[in-house]
Amino acid sequence: MVPISYYLILAAALFCMGMFGVLIRRNALVVFMCVELMLNAANLTFLAFAKQNGHLTGHVSAFFVIAVAAAEASIGLAIVIAVFRSRGTISIEEIRTMKH
Numbered sequence: 001m002v003p004i005s006y007y008l009i010l011a012a013a014l015f016c017m018g019m020f021g022v023l024i025r026r027n028a029l030v031v032f033m034c035v036e037l038m039l040n041a042a043n044l045t046f047l048a049f050a051k052q053n054g055h056l057t058g059h060v061s062a063f064f065v066i067a068v069a070a071a072e073a074s075i076g077l078a079i080v081i082a083v084f085r086s087r088g089t090i091s092i093e094e095i096r097t098m099k100h
Contacts, residue, residue, distance in 0.1 A: 007048035015041035028083070028090040032076045039069045 014037055021034030043062040050058020084090050 004048050004052045007044060007051075011041045011044040011048065014038070014044065026092045028076075028080050028092055028095075031092065032073065032080070036069055036073065039065055039072075 018034040018037035018041065021037065022031050025031055025034065043065050046058040046061045046065070048058075050056065050062075080090055083095055087095055089095065
C-alpha cells in the first residue's frame with residue numbers, strides 16, 4: 001500500500017513543473033501542455049484523497065477536470081492554429097498584443 005504522501009509529493013512536483021513551464025516557455029503549444037500537466041496534478045490530488053477517504057467524490061471531480069481539460073485543449077489548439085495562420089508564428093512574445 002502506497003502512502004498518500006507519495007501521491008501528494010508527486011502531484012506537487014507535477015504542478016510545479018507545469019507552473020514553471022507556463023512562466024518560462026514562450027511557445028504557445030508548450031504552454032498548453034504545461035497547463036495540462038497542472039490539471040493532471042490536480043486530478044492526482046483528487047484521486048489520492050478519494051482513495052484515502054473511500055468516497056467517489058474525488059473520482060467525479062477528476063472526471064470533470066478531464067472534461068474541462070479536453071475542452072481547453074480543443075479550443076486552445078483552434079486558437080493557436082488561427083493565430084499561426086494569420087501571423088505565421090506561435091511565439092507568445094510576438095502575439096502578446098492582438099493588434100494586426
